[in-house]
Amino acid sequence: MNRNVSRIFAALFGILAIALPLFAGDYPLQVARNIMLYMALAITWDMLLRSGQISFGIAGLFGVGAYAAILGVIRAGMPAWFSIIFAAIFSGVVAFAIGFLILRLRAMYFSIVTLALGEIFRIIIHNLHDFTGGPEGVVMQQGVIFGGSAGKLYWLTLAGLAVAIAASYWFEKSKIHFALTAIRNNEISAKSSGVNIFRWLLLAFVVTSAIQGLLGGIFVQSYGFATPDTVFSADFTLLPLAMALLGGVYSTRGPIFGAILLGLVSEWLKLKIPYGHLVVYGIIIIIVILFMPQGLKQLVRQPANKTDRRSA
């Protein structure tokens, strides 16, 4: 598929996405919102993956952002829209701080530590009952942002997704791409080429964590509540991972495809097989990963773009 055709498709897709509330009912909008949230998380996970670092801490930063937003509203009286931005900043700052501690780790040690940090955040919030509401969680008295209007909530989530996509393209099209790819392929030669590994990793980590926090803020504002189990759920780590891998990693398109596939399949299966749809869901993951190891994007990429393959 040549570049221009691909651009036209992307533009049409974008227009369709923005215009969806004008012709779709509330149910498809809700399903689309759910999918877009995971899609955005999958994209952020992929962004860090491009440096070779596998994060298991998405739920941790997402949850931190979620609580920052909801406590910002409840305890500091922030307006809802501002709390979402505050969530992004807060998660970014937290990531900046922990980055110094953990970005020197590699491979599974980095992964485990991100997981452990996520759990630590969850337990801290769980235990500080008086401030955070404890295990039962907190509810915003004023309810959901935009009064629960399905269209506006959809556009809010779409905005979050747009931020993730924009950041991902920035990572792909700027020199960040070369830095991260070099680090991923061979750190030693990257270093000797003058790449400041720590600086690039920190950038990637902070940017992706900030977006994860932003999405956490969007989530709590869309539903009006937060509980430790809901916002720190392992689903926010594992599902985006699965979506990115099934769709094809090291790209923006891959996580998009993966999220659409898994998200739609999961909703559709549930309606067709009310009792037992999750078994089929698990089997689908297994089959897709076995028969399409490069992910769904290899279906679209077959007439391969030679320049892209060299850098992947």
Place this chain on the structure above:
Amino acid sequence: MVVKRRTAIIAAMSIAATIALILWKPTVLIYGLQAAGLYAAVAIPMGLVLGIVHIVNLSHGEFMMVAAYAAYSACKALGMDPLLAIIPTAIVTAIFGWVIFQLTIRRALKGPELNQLILTFGLAIAFTQTINLIFTSQTYKIPLDYVSASMDIGDITFGTWSFVFVAVAIVYTYGLQFFLTKTTTGKAALAVGQNPRGAAIVGIDVYRTYGLVFALAMALVGAMGALFLTKSAIFPGVGTPFTMKSFCLIAMAGVGNIPGILGASVLLGVAENFLRAFRPTRDWAEIVFFVLIIVVIVGRSLKGRKS
């Protein structure tokens, strides 16, 4: 030698800590060791797979869960005690694990590492939900008398059954050490784990070894499944927390360091129980698990950079 001195310091500190605990809060030591035994016994097979086949098996806990259900069904149908079911369950789980390996995991080994992760994630979902369909989410437990075996020392009364997990963990550790260093198959497996290409050149059938090691690990997991049934109630999600805990313990010990898993488990078990023994710190017992993991892993990386 620096290493010997450091080991001696750690040994001395451990002995001092142990004596202090015995005098002050002996239950912390007792229950800490028992908890450590369970954690280690479940984590060791995962460490074996990770160290030799180099895959993170996200369905590790689910294999144990399936084994536990198999043991439960056998015990209910044949009226036997779970202890008798240990060996049959181990065999059945080994075969089941080998089949799953050949059908799915083996194919993913040639691909990117992350795919193996997601594959095992898919397996975990499939196992959990299938068991849920068959048995529902209600818990099953076989009530047993010997599980309440207890002992009195001074004015404390404590349960002794859980020490069986400590025994199992020790057997697994030293059994595997023996297997990996003294038997031909074991030495071949170790070679494959350290350098698959080199091992293949020397003529070792790498994929066959992977299958065998996975089956062996699943046999250990299966035995634990039957034993687990004696102490705990089983339900479809019972294995999931053990996967992550095992993974954390292995990271703490360092990949390939199976005896290290014992040490890490003891440290964690005792630390957890220590915090639980006092009212103000009770809620924070779980966090110490994760804090210690980070301290050990980050500490080790800093030390590595200095040397």
Place this chain on the structure above:
Amino acid sequence: MKRMMLALAVFALIAGSAYAQGTIKIGGIWTLADITGKQGSAAAQLAVDEINAAGGVLGKKLDLIVVDDEGKADKAAAAVEKLATVDKVDVFMGGMGSGAELGKIPAFKKYGKVVMSTGAAGSVTVEKALGPSPESDFYFHIHPWDYNQGASYAEGWDAIQKQYPNIKIRKIFLAYEEGAFGKSSWDSTKVLFGSDMRYTIDGASFKSALFGGGDYTSVLEAAKAFKPDLFLWAGYDADALPLLEQSKAMKFSPGIYLGAPPGWPIGFGSSKLSRNVMLYGMWSPAMNDNNPASAKFYKNYVAKYKEEPATYFAPLSYSAVYILADGIKAAGTTETAPLIKALEATKYASPLGETITFKPSNIIKHQGITRQKILQWQGGFQEVIWPFEAATAEPVYPFPAWK
């Protein structure tokens, strides 16, 4: 290609199935992977079948459409949207966990249709999210709130101690699981028993076996040191037998050993350890002897599904359907405003042993059941001890010491 996929999928989702006219549609949302949801939806279907066999409601058949919320807030919200816009249901029912319920509430409020809720005891979040009348008037909460449960138990133990003077309770120890369920039990116990000068309360948290815990040694040590007259644990079915086994190992046998899980493990009754364990609950098969509604429900449920109802969510869902049906009959329509008015006059003699009516609770206007029951495992069965009107046996006291 991707945009075609999306468009097709969207189209398929929008296109609702063409249902026959002349049915009254009930949208039921449960966590189907869990036993409570599985049996709750089954019991609701049983009630629907019974009512249809008896001629339906207002000459129309009832149609129950079940959607899984997977225990998650976002899926629960999508379930409400689907039922409201695609299936165009007339009323909603279902519910168990607070997290999923919170996801549904904004969507419920948007449509304003009557909701007969069988779940969610967490008042701190769910009741607060619902808000006061009139914005929450569409929501009929049959399941008691956590503070209802606590108050009910305080009343119950009071009555039991008066009726059976050999039972004396001064010190209560609560072992509570560290999640939302345990914490709310601890809070309501502290408030309702602690404010009463007669009782001294202490407690400790533990990680439930349901979430990877299962080590009760520290909690039992603390309990033992406190020497309570009543030991109460708030956890899940996975904790029941291990707690008893570890209590036996530590030789901890308080006068009253009381468990408050939402359900019990299979075969608990046949274990020797279950002897004289007390429990909090809402229903047990023992009530079939005194209560014709319970007997009828039980008989029909077992006949249809070849299994026993394992938790009280089954008779609760069954009752919810009948209450809705009666309300629609009385109102003569499924229009929300007249239906709410008709439901306010509900007096339903339920299998749970009480006549369900709706009264205001702390925040909302339509709260159904507020009273729980205190039961005891005797001879492998759950016998009702209190309220005395529904009692099927007398309490056996004290809890036997371990041999």
